[in-house]
Amino acid sequence: MKFYTIFAFLPTVGLSVAGTCSEYTITKSVDSTIHKAYQYQSLTLATLIECASHCLRGAKCKSLAHTSSQICKLFTKSKEDDPGLVQTxxxxxxxxxSDLPTGIAGTCSGHICGDDDLCVQSDTTYQCIPVYGGKRCSGPPGVTNAVVDFDDPETHPWGTGDNVRFNCSSNLASTGGPSVMTCMDTGIWSYSFSC
Incomplete structure (x- = not known):
């Protein structure tokens, strides 16, 4: 097993000082993943930090794998459950x-959401959104002054818990939370941001 230090430049929750950063260390195994039978979600997330944050925000997640093609795989079991589950x-x-620093989850650190929920943070608190029930969502709805950051959102098979990121038009910033929509188990999209 190799050890790496990941430097995440994220604002520290609760502080208003500009430029405040936190350093997180993540212990990870190279060239390995858990058995695919325990995978419950696959997301396109650019960094290991984003993947780790998503795992920490769901009680169902016990381990993750992040690929060189920016795929975040989430699993219901970990190597602590059974070391034989880890594959090349x-x-x-x-x-x-258990190896993830909880601070990566921001206001969702220490959340009490259920197994079928995903913790979604706001400025000072969080909410638990049911996302792992089963219904699929149609393409994400439009947001005024924003464009979806996805090649073809209408034909993608959106499952519960899947996220899509939006980019606000130039000169506008996202308000109300991260510019992300989450497909809920009711088959509708949940989001709290605007541009």
């Missing part, structure tokens, strides 16, 4: 949830 997968970093 070239170009993938495996991490148990």
């Amino acid at each position: 997968e070239t170009g993938t970093y495996y991490v148990s949830k």
Whole structure:
């Protein structure tokens, strides 16, 4: 097992000082992943930090794998459950949830959401959104002054818990939370941001 230090430049929750950063260390196994039978979600997330944050915000997640092609895989089991579950997968970093620094989850650190919920943070608190029930969502709705950051959102098979990111038009910033929509188990999209 190799050890790496990941430097995440994220604002520290609760502080208003501009430029405040936090340093997080993540212990990860190189070229390995958990058995695919325990995978419950796959997301396109650019960094290991984003993948780790998503895992920490769901009680269902016990481990993750982040691939070189920016795919975040979330699992209901970890190597602590059964060391034999870990398999070789070239170009993938495996991490148990127990090895993740909880601060990455921001206001969702220490959340009490259920197994079928995803914690979604706001400025000072969080809410638990049911996302892992089963219904699929149609393409995400439009947001005034924003464009979806996805190649073809209408034909993608959106499952519960899947996210889509929006980019606000130039000179506008996202308000009300991260510019992300989450497909809920009711088949509708949940989001709290505006541009």
